[in-house]
Amino acid sequence: MQPQYHPRSVEQEAQAFWAERKSFRSIEDSAKPKFYCLSMFPYPSGKLHMGHVRNYTIGDVLTRCYRMRGYNVLQPMGWDAFGLPAENAAMANTVPPAKWTYDNIATMKRQLQGLGFALDWERELATCRPEYYKWNQWLFTRLFRKGLAYKKTGIVNWDPADQTVLANEQVIDGRGWRTGALVEKREIPMYFFRITAYAEELLAALDTMDGWPEQVKLMQKNWIGRSEGVRVAFPYALGGETKLLWVFTTRADTLMGTTFCAVAAEHPIAVHASKTNKQLAAFVEECKRGAVTEAEFAQMEKTGMSTGLYCTHPISGEKLPVWVGNYVLMGYGEGAVMGVPAHDERDYAFALKYGLPIKGVIRHPAGDSVPKPWKPAYAEYGTCINSGKYDGLGYQQAVDAIAADLKAKGLGEKQVHWRLRDWGISRQRYWGCPIPIVHCPSCGDVPVPDDQLPVKLPEHLVPDGTGNPLAKMPEFYETRCPSCGKPAKRETDTMDTFVDSSWYFARFACPDNDRAMLDARAKYWMPVDQYIGGIEHAILHLLYSRFFARAMKAEGLLDVDEPFTNLLTQGMVLAESYYSDAQGRREWINPADVAVTRDAKGKILGAKARDGREVVYDGIGTMSKSKNNGVDPQALIDKYGADTARFYIIFASPPTNTLEWSDESVEGSFRFLRRLWAYCAKFDNPGPKMADGLAKATRFEIHSVLKQANFDLGKHQFNTVASAAMKILNALDNFSGGRNTVTQDGLSILLRLLAPITPHVCHHLWRELGFGEDVMTAPWPEPDPAALQQDDIEYVVQVNGKTRGSLTLPKSADRKQIEGSAALSMQKYVAGQIIKKVVIVPGRLINIVV
RNA sequence: GCCGGAAUGGCGGAAUCGGCAGACGCAGCGGACUCAAAAUCCGCCGGUGGCGACACCAUGAGAGUUCGAGUCUCUCUUCCGGCACCA
Numbered sequence A: 001m002q003p004q005y006h007p008r009s010v011e012q013e014a015q016a017f018w019a020e021r022k023s024f025r026s027i028e029d030s031a032k033p034k035f036y037c038l039s040m041f042p043y044p045s046g047k048l049h050m051g052h053v054r055n056y057t058i059g060d061v062l063t064r065c066y067r068m069r070g071y072n073v074l075q076p077m078g079w080d081a082f083g084l085p086a087e088n089a090a091m092a093n094t095v096p097p098a099k100w101t102y103d104n105i106a107t108m109k110r111q112l113q114g115l116g117f118a119l120d121w122e123r124e125l126a127t128c129r130p131e132y133y134k135w136n137q138w139l140f141t142r143l144f145r146k147g148l149a150y151k152k153t154g155i156v157n158w159d160p161a162d163q164t165v166l167a168n169e170q171v172i173d174g175r176g177w178r179t180g181a182l183v184e185k186r187e188i189p190m191y192f193f194r195i196t197a198y199a200e201e202l203l204a205a206l207d208t209m210d211g212w213p214e215q216v217k218l219m220q221k222n223w224i225g226r227s228e229g230v231r232v233a234f235p236y237a238l239g240g241e242t243k244l245l246w247v248f249t250t251r252a253d254t255l256m257g258t259t260f261c262a263v264a265a266e267h268p269i270a271v272h273a274s275k276t277n278k279q280l281a282a283f284v285e286e287c288k289r290g291a292v293t294e295a296e297f298a299q300m301e302k303t304g305m306s307t308g309l310y311c312t313h314p315i316s317g318e319k320l321p322v323w324v325g326n327y328v329l330m331g332y333g334e335g336a337v338m339g340v341p342a343h344d345e346r347d348y349a350f351a352l353k354y355g356l357p358i359k360g361v362i363r364h365p366a367g368d369s370v371p372k373p374w375k376p377a378y379a380e381y382g383t384c385i386n387s388g389k390y391d392g393l394g395y396q397q398a399v400d401a402i403a404a405d406l407k408a409k410g411l412g413e414k415q416v417h418w419r420l421r422d423w424g425i426s427r428q429r430y431w432g433c434p435i436p437i438v439h440c441p442s443c444g445d446v447p448v449p450d451d452q453l454p455v456k457l458p459e460h461l462v463p464d465g466t467g468n469p470l471a472k473m474p475e476f477y478e479t480r481c482p483s484c485g486k487p488a489k490r491e492t493d494t495m496d497t498f499v500d501s502s503w504y505f506a507r508f509a510c511p512d513n514d515r516a517m518l519d520a521r522a523k524y525w526m527p528v529d530q531y532i533g534g535i536e537h538a539i540l541h542l543l544y545s546r547f548f549a550r551a552m553k554a555e556g557l558l559d560v561d562e563p564f565t566n567l568l569t570q571g572m573v574l575a576e577s578y579y580s581d582a583q584g585r586r587e588w589i590n591p592a593d594v595a596v597t598r599d600a601k602g603k604i605l606g607a608k609a610r611d612g613r614e615v616v617y618d619g620i621g622t623m624s625k626s627k628n629n630g631v632d633p634q635a636l637i638d639k640y641g642a643d644t645a646r647f648y649i650i651f652a653s654p655p656t657n658t659l660e661w662s663d664e665s666v667e668g669s670f671r672f673l674r675r676l677w678a679y680c681a682k683f684d685n686p687g688p689k690m691a692d693g694l695a696k697a698t699r700f701e702i703h704s705v706l707k708q709a710n711f712d713l714g715k716h717q718f719n720t721v722a723s724a725a726m727k728i729l730n731a732l733d734n735f736s737g738g739r740n741t742v743t744q745d746g747l748s749i750l751l752r753l754l755a756p757i758t759p760h761v762c763h764h765l766w767r768e769l770g771f772g773e774d775v776m777t778a779p780w781p782e783p784d785p786a787a788l789q790q791d792d793i794e795y796v797v798q799v800n801g802k803t804r805g806s807l808t809l810p811k812s813a814d815r816k817q818i819e820g821s822a823a824l825s826m827q828k829y830v831a832g833q834i835i836k837k838v839v840i841v842p843g844r845l846i847n848i849v850v
Numbered sequence B: 001g002c003c004g005g006a007a008u009g010g011c012g013g014a015a016u017c018g019g020c021a022g023a024c025g026c027a028g029c030g031g032a033c034u035c036a037a038a039a040u041c042c043g044c045c046g047g048u049g050g051c052g053a054c055a056c057c058a059u060g061a062g063a064g065u066u067c068g069a070g071u072c073u074c075u076c077u078u079c080c081g082g083c084a085c086c087a
Helices: A007-021 A050-068 A084-093 A097-114 A130-146 A195-208 A214-224 A252-257 A268-274 A278-287 A294-299 A345-354 A395-409 A520-525 A540-554 A633-640 A642-651 A663-681 A692-714 A718-733 A741-754 A759-768 A815-825
Strands: A034-039 A072-074 A149-159 A164-166 A184-193 A226-238 A241-249 A260-263 A304-312 A319-325 A336-339 A412-418 A437-440 A444-447 A478-480 A487-490 A528-534 A564-570 A573-582 A585-589 A594-598 A604-609 A614-622 A792-799 A802-810 A837-841 A845-849
Touching: A007 A097, A007 A642, A007 A759, A034 A050, A034 A520, A050 A072, A050 A528, A050 A564, A050 A573, A050 A633, A050 A642, A084 A097, A097 A633, A130 A149, A130 A184, A130 A444, A130 A540, A195 A214, A195 A226, A195 A540, A214 A540, A214 A564, A226 A252, A226 A268, A226 A395, A241 A252, A241 A260, A241 A336, A252 A395, A260 A304, A268 A278, A268 A304, A268 A319, A278 A304, A278 A319, A304 A345, A336 A345, A395 A412, A540 A564, A573 A604, A633 A642, A633 A663, A642 A663, A642 A718, A642 A759, A663 A718, A663 A741, A663 A759, A692 A718, A692 A741, A718 A741, A741 A759, A792 A815, A802 A815, A815 A837, A815 A845
Parallel strands: A034 A072, A034 A528, A260 A319, A528 A564, A792 A845
Antiparallel strands: A149 A164, A149 A184, A226 A241, A226 A304, A226 A412, A260 A336, A304 A319, A437 A444, A437 A487, A478 A487, A573 A585, A573 A614, A594 A604, A604 A614, A792 A802, A837 A845
C-alpha cells in the first residue's frame, strides 16, 4: 500500500469505479423500501459556490447512509436554469442567455462530478429545455381552464427611462439600477395562480407534517395568516349613486371609534377624486413612487391626504372623511382600512399628524382616555364604552353584536381573512417559460392546444435592458387563434421561475417521458423523503411546491398532497472579510491573501495583506463578490481533494447552523485523513499483542462512540458523526500494534461510518485492506451490546447541587449502598450537617442536600 | 416595521430527559526529532486567586422556577434569514 495519501489518484479511481458500475443509477423496485433524497437544484450562475458544496454534501451523506442501510435510493440533480442573472450576463457580455446558461451548466456539472456525489446523472434535467417547460405550459392550460389560473391586473415597477419592468432587486432607493430614473408603479394585466383556493388546506396540513422543522411550519402558518374578523361597508355617494367602501377589521369591537377611512392610491375612490383635485392627483402619483417591497412600506413615513369625500359610519350614520394613505396596499385585503386612532398605533400616529379626531371606545388598563404618547395598553381588549348600545360588552360579545347589526343592514358580516395572496406569475422578461396563451380579438384569451405545445422560446436573442425582446419580435408573437383561425397575438410574458421549481422534484422520476408530464414512476418515488436546502426558501418555494403538489394531484398526476416528507434547512456559509483603506476608498482583500497576527493566547491582534499593507477586519458575513470574501471550492478541491472539502464542511458545523469558513480548520481535516491513511498503511505490520484490559477498553470506547454516532445521525447532527470518526481513530491509534480482532472490528466500523462523508478514501482503504469489494454495499455498522457491558458505574457526586467529586460503584449497588458510599466520600462537605435528602439519578448522579 | 431563528473559551463547536460546561477539532504555548525548515509525535491550553491541594467566577444582559439551569419561564440587547419580480 502507498505510504502517502494522494487524494487525486484515490478520487479518480473511486469515481471511475462508480461510473463503470453505474453505482448510483436508481431503478424503481417495489421489493425494497424507497428513499428519495433531494437537494434543492442550483441556479447555474457560473461556478459552484460553498453553499452548493454544503447543500450537496449533506444530501450525499444521507444518500449514502440510506444506500448502506439497504434502501432503494434516488438522488438526482438538475438545473434551475431560467432567471434574471442570465439576462444581466447577456447584456454585460453580449452573449445570449441560453449560451451563458448552458456553459455554466457544463462547468458546474464537472465540478459536481469531481466532488463524488452519488447522483443519478441519467435523470438530469434543465428547466430551460423545451422537454421540461412544455409541461409547465401544459399544466398552465389545465389550470387556466379550471379557473385556478386567471387574469387580473397586477402592479409592477416601471422604469420610465428604459421603458421596462424592473424586479424589486433592480430598484435601489426608488430608482432604476441602470438608469437612476425614479421608478413608478404601473398596473398591467397579469396571470395569477389561485393559491388562495388552497389556503385552508395548506394551513391545516402543517399540523400533520412531523418531518418539517417547527420554525418553518410556523413561518408558513404566519405567512398564510388566517384571521377572523368582520367585513364592514361604509356607504358613500359618488355621482349621485350610493356606493360601498369595504374594509376588513379584526377589531370590529372598536368600530364605534372609527373617525376616518383611508384608501390606497390605486383605490377607485382615490382615482375618482384625483380627477378634480390637482393636489390629490400629485399625492397619488407620489404614492406610486418610493417604497417597492413590503419591508419598505412598513418602515416608510406614513403620509396621507384627504380626498374631500365623506363616507357614512354604518352604525352611527356619522360622516367620516376618506383619506388616501401611502401605507394602504391595494393588493392586500380591500385596499382600504378604517381608522380607529384610539386603539391602533398606526392610526393614532396618523390622526395626530393630520389633526383627525381620536375617540376612545374601549376601557383599558391605562384608563378611559388616550392621552399622548401612545401606550400599547390602548390596543388591548377591554369593555366597550362610548359605544351606545354596545357599552359594557367585552371583545367577543361586541364583535358578535356589531356583526349581527351590520348583517341586518346589509353592510357587513363576519369573514375569515387570509394574508396569503394569489401568486402572480407573469414576467415581462425574455429568459423564462412562455405563457401559452393566444390573445384573439374575437375569442379572447385562448390557451394553446396540447398539440401545439411547447411554445418554444427562441434561444438566440440578447436582451438590451429596454423591455422584453419577445415583445419586439413579430416572428414570435404573430400567430393565429387556435380557436377561430384568425390572426391573433401570442402572449409574450414568461412565467415566474418559481413555477419551474415548483414541480421539478416530481419530474426527476420520469424526465424522459415526452408524452406525459408525469407517469407511474412519479407515484413510486414521490413524495421526496428528504428535502435539503437553504432556510431562505422556507416560505415561497416550499409553499408554492406544496400548492403545486395539490394542483397536480387534482389532475391525477400524483397521489400525494405533500411533496416533501422531511425537510432539512441548511444554514448559510459565511466568511471573514477584510479591507484596506486607501484614501478613504475601501479595497476588499480576499481572506486567502490576509495573514493575521495573534497574541500569546491566540487572540487576533491585527492583519496584513500579502503585500504587507495593514488591513481592517470587517467581521463575518455571507460570501459575496462585493466584499471579495468568497472561497472558491475548486481551489480547495485542487489543493486537498474532494474528501477533505466534504469532511470539513460536515465537521465544521451542524447542517442547520451557519458555517463560518476557516482555511486553518480545512488543514485540520486534511490532517485527519492523512492520519487515517497512515494508520491503515501500517495496519498489517507486526506489533505487540493487545492486553485483555486494553482490548476490552478499546472495544468499549469504539462501540460507545458508534452508538452515539448513530444517535446523532438520526437527528442529522453530522458534525458529531465526523467527531466520532476522529475519536475512533484516536482509540485505535493508542495501540501501537497492528491487525487483531479488536482493531479489525474498529477499523471496519470507522471506514463504514466515514464512507458517506469521505467516500473516495474509504472506498480505497476498504478494498486495499481486504474488507470487501465495495464499502457502499457493506452493511451500516451497529454497536455490539456485549461490548457496551460494564461492571462498574461512575457516579457524579454533588453537595447542594455543586459537583464535588465522583464515585465508582458496582452496577448492582442498591439505593442504600449508594447513599452510604456517597455520604462517606463527601465527609469533608457533609460532616456536622443534617442531610435533608439525597437525589439519585440512576446510573449518573448523586446529589446530597444538607 | 412584521414574521422566524441564533448567541457557550482566542475560533468552529459538544453537552440525548433539567444532572461533571467546554467532547472533537482549529489557533496558540512548551518540548522531541532536524544543521535548519516542513511534516510527524508528546504535553499544556475558559477566567481570577493560591507554591499547592484547592477555592471562587463563568454559557449575550437582567430577573425567576428548581436539590440542581447552557437547557424551562419572563424582560431586554445584538446579529442572521424572509417579507410575495434575486434565486
